Amino acid sequence: MRLVFDTSELERVRKRLLELASADPDVVGAAVIGSHALGHDDRWSDIDLAIGVRGPLTEALQRWTLWLQAEFDVMHHWDLPSGPSVYRLFLLPGLIEIDIGFMPAEVFGPRGPNWRTVFGSPAPLKPTQPPNVDYLIGMAWHDVLAGHKYLSRGRFWQAEHWISSVRDQVLALACLRLGHPTGYAKGAHLLPASVTEPLQAALIRSLDEPELRRALTAAIAALTDELALSAPALAARLTPLLARVATDRAEQSEGPR
Incomplete structure (x- = not known):
């Protein structure tokens, strides 16, 4: 076909x-x-x-x-x-x-x-508000924590979902900052290499635990870099917390803690 x-x-x-x-x-x-x-x-x-x-x-x-x-x-x-x-x-x-x-x-x-x-006679265009930067940042740190939790629990498919979502939030934040469309990565191709190249390291190549942790660490690094540009004051508060997640090597368990 x-x-x-x-x-x-x-x-x-x-x-x-x-x-x-x-x-x-x-x-x-x-x-x-x-x-x-x-x-x-x-x-x-x-x-x-x-x-x-x-x-x-x-x-x-x-x-x-x-x-x-x-x-x-x-x-x-x-x-x-x-x-x-x-x-x-x-x-x-x-x-x-x-x-x-x-x-x-x-x-x-x-x-x-x-x-x-x-x-026909359409109604006039109503301006739509771009997503709120705090919303995107909140989604990003939520996804970091979720990825870490599921990785520590040994639920690797769920960890993959959330780690990949961190990458998507970084793209959306960069698009918002630079005035590009934020939804569905529609503005991603317009972003500079300084944003997109580091995110390539956050692509997940397998469901092995070391690979998932490597990708999560790369996603956190890209997120902290973007936070410094999108919300510098908030970045100063969040970066140390995100760094703790990146360096944590908690043992896996069979279920939720």
Whole structure:
């Protein structure tokens, strides 16, 4: 099966979806969202749309799902709620992904810059607040402690999860500091090598205890470096505590302490 698509095929599917939206009397507006809205899409892009719906979303979701199953032989779909809206994600046999945001008519409008109205009158863009730096720092030290605890308990899969999450929080903090998108590592490719290269040492290569401890130590080092830039005063308080975790070699136990 193909993982790279002909852009003309993607455009054909997108055009057909917009035709369905235009013909649906309960759809008050439609927009192209995601990378295609700004002309940044490529052969690996999903098809992302938003539609404003008059009346209950449940009826529109059911109706549209039946249409897409009939036209594109949908293999699977699932929902991602977002406030009063629901994003339904469809997988087609050719591994094409369609993401459609079903929005109540009264809130139909952009949630960010990746929006191009096709028809309808969307509500104005409401500025979204970036994540709070204290929240990201809190998540980071929480994940450090969780990684250490599960590593000490000998629960290596859980330790891997939390240690990797520390790395993700460092990326988010650096993106926030430099004005890049923070969610889902969308701004990670814009970060300087001074941020990303040290984080490579935090990549986990196996579930052996020494390897997990090495990766945790590297993640803590990257976190303390980022704290010094993102929140210097807080870094002065947290760095000694994080250093204690990095140097701890507590014995494993069978269960929680």
